[in-house]
Amino acid sequence: MNLTVCFKIIPDYEMVPVHRWEVSGLEPLALRFVRQAFNCYEESALEMALALGETGGSARQDSGSPASAVLGENRVARTALTVDDERADLFLRHLLAVGYDRAVRVAPDQDLRFFPGAVARIIAAAVNRFRPQDLVILGPRGGEGDHCQTGPLVAELLGWPCLMGVSGLALTENGLLEVRTITDRAHRIYTVAPPLVLVTGHALDFSCLRVPTLNQKLSARKKPVETLLPADLGLSVGYLAGTDPLPAELILPAPKQTCTRIEGADPREKARNLFDRYLKSRLVS
């Protein structure tokens, strides 16, 4: 089973209050230098892929054992893929350390945060380049543009089916895959024949990505982060010429009224002040 997980690190939006964001073109300047992090849904996707085919089923494992130590036919080869600049390399190294076999970064020559169609084209071309591939796994939403469409677009470009809201995976005998999905109304368990695009949802069993041990970190240093250009994938500048509508402007929220702090000598007095001054009248109905 060969799979590719696509992720895009995002800035920690909360480090700078919105009223300090300064929009310049399509760039909130304040975010350019803030700390970057994995998107939690993509962490789930990355962890779920690591757990797939690990001995002992899909349960989480000690971070000590290499993820690719699996049995014969059930060997899973995992690629982590991002379309981003060099700030992503640190995260790709983390993924090599915890068990990804390949870490690939496609370096676009322009800012693609508002071009989900272009990002999807790059991902599809990379997956075609990595063939044979059975699965492409993405998050539901992210990449700063919050387009919510990259996964379905990759499915269209590859001509593969697509399942949404994926919460778990397991290999079955005879080369099929069991895909679990979750909504607040139902669990669904699909038995499917790859290839397939999967978009993760509330993966309750895979809430975060494992942390590498020191040894894993050291040995990962020897593995390369592969860097490709869109041109290496046969994509010319024309790959942008799609139907992605461009944002005309970014809109900052209207400044909210300031929050009144409720004081008091201790928590109980604060609760009393809250109740007497603000809640009692509102709770009468």
Next chain:
Amino acid sequence: MKAVAVIEDIREMGAHARDMIPLLSSVADRLTSLELWVFYTGTPPEAFPCWPVPLTAVHRMAVAHDPVPDQLLDLLMRKAAAADADLYLFAGTDNGNCLAARLGFRLKAGTCLGVESCHMTGETTLAAVRPVFGSRIQARFVLDTPPWCLSAAQNPGRNPAMAEPVCPVCDHPQPAPCRPPWLTSTRVIPIETDDRLSGADRILVLGNGVGSQDTLERLKPVARALGAQMGASRPVVMNGWLPLDRLVGVSGSVTAPSVCIVAGVSGTGVFCAGIRHAGFVVAVNTDPDAPVFRAADVGIVDDLVPVLLELGRLIRGDEPA
């Protein structure tokens, strides 16, 4: 302009219509027709939501039980080719987004998902506003020349009234094929849910700051005293402390309570999107700089446990402990 509203999950028809109505209302004066396309399983639906403009036609399409988006897409594509509408509107659920993105791709349509508001800016251009950058801010997208595929952000409140349509109701002749070859089997395990969050008038939302399931259990009586539904941030549902239908935010429910108490939640943009329609917001957090205070009317900087327990006692009118 010809518009089509697509209901991909019949069980959610009311809620999906509720989400789509604000977008249709804002282009209502340009609509020359509005068709409703409904996928259903079992008995064909007879009553349909009331829209801002009268429906021109209802198309009922029978599908296999619990279809995956791929099963609907070919049928949708065939119907779209015949209908040649300008605007296709979907619910902003996972499957709604999946269908909108893929239909948009096939039709080479201008596509924008999770749209909060839209309006026509010219004869043939549509502007759509939706959140970007982790829902911290919005962006206005300009979509040139139809067709357009949009999905609607959640719009909290009451579902529209249902009525038997006065327009023609057309049944799609053949049901979609049962199961695509790649799908060997589907098993569905329903989760009991009561959908009370999006319509709730009071909500007590607990975040990761609650620390443990035990503490959370101790706070349930406070919610009862408040007459409030319990809501949760993502870590709380990921830890299994509350079920998934309690999740507040872009990935869960968008709520509009008149009173909302948010305790032990940091207040990221994706979470706050779920409480921005709330009337009066109280935040309780030990960190005075927590972003949640920027979304609150009043705030208490303190440990949520003694604050909420005392509040419960005061509401019940208990003697001081």
